[in-house]
C-alpha cells in the first residue's frame with residue numbers, strides 16, 4: 413500500500429491520499445501529541461522510538477494492513493505500531509492504543525489483560541463517553557459487577573462483555589494509582605508474573621481481596637446523578653446488553 417507520511421515529535425503518521433485522515437491530519441497530530449505527552453509525563457517515562465500510526469478507512473483495511481486479515485477498529489502490534497480506523501463514523505484515536513504502546517516500551521507488558529486494559533482505560537477515563545467509575549457503580553448497584561479475581565484470568569476477561577470488563581479495569585487501576593502513587597504502580601506493573609497475588613502483596617502490602625473491598629467502598633462513596641444512570645441504560649439498550 414502506498415502511504416502518505418507526516419512526522420511529529422512523537423509519531424510518524426501514515427494515511428491514504430484523499431482519505432478523511434489526510435483532511436484531518438493536523439488535528440489528529442495535535443490530539444495524539446497531547447495524549448502522548450500526558451501519558452508520558454504522568455508515567456514519568458519517555459519512549460525512544462516514534463510511534464508509527466496507520467490510519468485506515470475501514471476495519472477490514474486495518475486487518476489487511478497489519479496482515480492478519482482480522483477486521484478491527486484499533487489495534488497495536490505490541491511494539492511501536494498502531495493501526496486505527498479513521499472515517500466519518502469511527503475515529504479510533506485518543507489515549508487508548510498509545511497508552512498500551514508507551515507502557516509496553518517503557519515499563520512492561522504484564523500477562524493479565526485486566527491490567528493492560530486497565531491502564532489504557534485509566535487514560536481513556538470514559539467508555540462511550542461515560543466515566544469508568546460511573547459504570548463500576550452502576551454494575552455494583554445492579555448486581556452485575558465482576559470481581560477482580562475472576563477478571564485476572566484472561567479467558568474470563570475476554571469471555572465477559574467488554575462494557576463491564578474495560579471500565580471496571582480502568583476504575584480499579586485508577587484506584588491503585590491514586591492510592592499508592594505512580595511509582596508503586598509501575599513497580600507492580602513491571603514485577604507481576606503469573607502469581608498476581610504475591611506480587612500484589614509484595615508491592616502494596618495488602619491482599620487483592622482487601623484492596624478490592626476498599627475499592628468497592630470508594631466507588632460506592634462517589635455521588636452520581638440519576639441522569640448518568642439513565643444514559644447508561646440508554647447506551648446498554650442501544651448495544652443490546654441485557655442482564656435481567
Ligand SMILES: [Zn+2]
Nearest residue numbers: 508512529532
Ligand atoms: Zn486496549
